[in-house]
Amino acid sequence: xxxxxxxxxxxxxxxxxxxxxxxxxxxxxxxxxxxxxxxxxxxxxxxxxxxxxxxxxxxxxxxxxxxxxxxxxxxxxxxxxxxxxxxxxxxxxxxxxxxxxxxxxxxxxxxxxxxxxxxxxxxxxxxxxxxxxxxxxxxxxxxxxxxxxxxxxxxxxxxxxxxxxxxxxxxxxxxxxxxxxxxxxxxxxxxxxxxxxxxxxxxxxxxxxxxxxxxxxxxxx
Amino acid sequence: xxxxxxxxxxxxxxxxxxxxxxxxxxxxxxxxxxxxxxxxxxxxxxxxxxxxxxxxxxxxxxxxxxxxxxxxxxxxxxxxxxxxxxxxxxxxxxxxxxxxxxxxxxxxxxxxxxxxxxxxxxxxxxxxxxxxxxxxxxxxxxxxxxxxxxxxxxxxxxxxxxxxxxxxxxxxxxxxxxxxxxxxxxxxxxxxxxxxxxxxxxxxxxxxxxxxxxxxxxxxxxxxxxxxxxxxxxxxxxxxxxxxxxxxxxxxxxxxxxxxxxxxxxxxxxxxxxxxxxxxxxxxxxxxxxxxxxxxxxxxxxxxxxxxxxxxxxxxxxxxxxxxxxxxxxxxxxxxxxxxxxxxxxxxxxxxx
Numbered sequence: 001x002x003x004x005x006x007x008x009x010x011x012x013x014x015x016x017x018x019x020x021x022x023x024x025x026x027x028x029x030x031x032x033x034x035x036x037x038x039x040x041x042x043x044x045x046x047x048x049x050x051x052x053x054x055x056x057x058x059x060x061x062x063x064x065x066x067x068x069x070x071x072x073x074x075x076x077x078x079x080x081x082x083x084x085x086x087x088x089x090x091x092x093x094x095x096x097x098x099x100x101x102x103x104x105x106x107x108x109x110x111x112x113x114x115x116x117x118x119x120x121x122x123x124x125x126x127x128x129x130x131x132x133x134x135x136x137x138x139x140x141x142x143x144x145x146x147x148x149x150x151x152x153x154x155x156x157x158x159x160x161x162x163x164x165x166x167x168x169x170x171x172x173x174x175x176x177x178x179x180x181x182x183x184x185x186x187x188x189x190x191x192x193x194x195x196x197x198x199x200x201x202x203x204x205x206x207x208x209x210x211x212x213x214x215x216x217x218x219x220x221x
Numbered sequence: 222x223x224x225x226x227x228x229x230x231x232x233x234x235x236x237x238x239x240x241x242x243x244x245x246x247x248x249x250x251x252x253x254x255x256x257x258x259x260x261x262x263x264x265x266x267x268x269x270x271x272x273x274x275x276x277x278x279x280x281x282x283x284x285x286x287x288x289x290x291x292x293x294x295x296x297x298x299x300x301x302x303x304x305x306x307x308x309x310x311x312x313x314x315x316x317x318x319x320x321x322x323x324x325x326x327x328x329x330x331x332x333x334x335x336x337x338x339x340x341x342x343x344x345x346x347x348x349x350x351x352x353x354x355x356x357x358x359x360x361x362x363x364x365x366x367x368x369x370x371x372x373x374x375x376x377x378x379x380x381x382x383x384x385x386x387x388x389x390x391x392x393x394x395x396x397x398x399x400x401x402x403x404x405x406x407x408x409x410x411x412x413x414x415x416x417x418x419x420x421x422x423x424x425x426x427x428x429x430x431x432x433x434x435x436x437x438x439x440x441x442x443x444x445x446x447x448x449x450x451x452x453x454x455x456x457x458x459x460x461x462x463x464x465x466x467x468x469x470x471x472x473x474x475x476x477x478x479x480x481x482x483x484x485x486x487x488x489x490x491x492x493x494x495x496x497x498x499x500x501x502x503x504x505x506x507x508x509x510x511x512x513x514x515x516x517x518x519x520x521x522x523x524x525x526x527x528x529x530x531x532x533x534x535x536x537x538x539x540x541x542x543x544x545x546x547x548x549x550x551x552x553x554x555x556x557x558x559x560x561x562x563x564x565x566x567x568x569x570x571x572x573x574x
Binding site: 075 | 263553
């Protein structure tokens with residue numbers, strides 16, 4: 001990858017794994033010794049979100065900015081003012097976890113001008129070919145265009161996060177690369193990395209470029 | 222065999238409904254079931270179906286009445302407060318003997334309550350829930366693939382008995398993601414000579430109505446309807462029996478809490494406590510018989526529920542108070558942990574409850 005951009009934004013179809021990828025990405029940057037903050041911009045899904053990883057993020061010295069109401073019993077699409085501190089002050093690396101689909105990307109539109117003006121960002125499309133509404137390159141492109149229109153920003157790269165949760169096999173990951181390449185060609189943007197769990201890493205490490213090892217958020221049951 | 226995809230419970234309901242031949246969805250967004258509507262809004266236009274976001278839950282259920290009258294498969298979905306709004310329409314569906322699938326992805330209550338998961342609409346779902354003498358068939362899935370399977374089954378049952386079939390899930394079931402292959406869906410076609418399809422002047426007109434001017438007629442209609450309910454109770458009970466062969470304690474739990482209970486049962490068995498579970502899949506008709514039979518073998522029952530103790534009443538009725546029934550519960554959007562269920566099992570096992 002080229003020089004690391006100061007701002008990395010993860011957007012895509014809901015349920016594609018954006019939050020999980022964003023949290024893992026933040027942890028990876030932190031391990032490199034960088035000062036990192038992560039902001040939860042999800043105004044759509046009040047259930048699974050960045051806040052669920054609060055303890056792990058805090059233990060690793062990563063600042064989490066999320067809605068006061070995240071994880072509560074209130075369904076209020078409010079965002080904290082602190083998010084502007086990541087957009088306007090350029091002293092640390094910032095990761096944005098954007099809500100799913102075009103509906104979730106509405107919140108990003110509010111910060112798009114400032115982020116584009118600074119021009120030191122990556123907007124990454126998180127893809128999971130095992131999600132039924134983004135299982136073909138054409139469907140994935142449809143969602144991509146809807147998000148770009150709403151967010152008023154263009155994607156700069158792809159994260160191939162194709163997975164079937166804990167049941168994901170090496171074959172599933174290998175097979176998904178072709179799908180991600182097709183989307184990459186159609187959209188004219190590169191695949192930045194493919195995610196893989198530790199369990200299947202050894203089986204695919206010599207076959208796929210730019211792998212990022214991730215772990216899954218804990219399940220309740 | 223179709224390939225596996227990663228789906229939320231809510232999406233699995235929507236896709237299974239489409240595969241079961243449903244082409245009409247009317248709804249109104251409410252957390253935590255919004256993905257049913259979101260999925261339908263994407264898929265229905267592509268397959269020539271109708272997705273309509275109504276102006277309210279009340280409007281949506283009345284649209285369901287309209288489509289069902291024409292004999293087409295139709296559904297709506299909501300979460301607890303929204304289902305209360307639909308209740309009037311559900312009673313009208315029952316009074317008109319119309320089939321429909323209604324999904325309730327429950328959240329905490331009463332009132333506006335909260336958006337986190339709950340099972341506190343058990344009474345509402347299984348005891349009628351609206352005015353008049355009637356029942357809904359109530360199905361309680363406990364995994365994403367069951368969300369799909371029971372949705373398809375629900376359409377078949379609704380058509381077969383001309384009843385409302387309700388999927389009673391909860392916020393966690395709706396939101397959780399699991400790999401599923403939605404196949405093996407069988408559409409059981411039922412003739413609907415009562416449907417309003419246009420007479421073309423070739424047959425007497427059909428009337429779909431719940432108003433009876435003569436009390437004798439209404440009474441007769443209610444008698445007939447309850448004969449039908451008796452048939453449903455005799456033929457359609459579904460439950461899962463888990464480690465019951467040598468069980469001395471029987472857990473009764475449905476949906477997400479049944480999953481939690483399984484973990485607790487495995488942990489309790491590791492400690493030498495003989496515990497098993499009867500998991501009702503149909504909440505109405507309730508699996509009374511296996512529970513009564515278990516009452517002769519076990520020393521106690523524990524119901525694990527996310528409410529203040531609702532299904533516990535049906536368990537006590539089913540086992541005719543032969544053995545004590547204890548309650549292990551959380552409410553308000555909280556899910557009992559396997560450790561809490563285990564603690565409850567140990568307490569009952571020690572006889573100190």
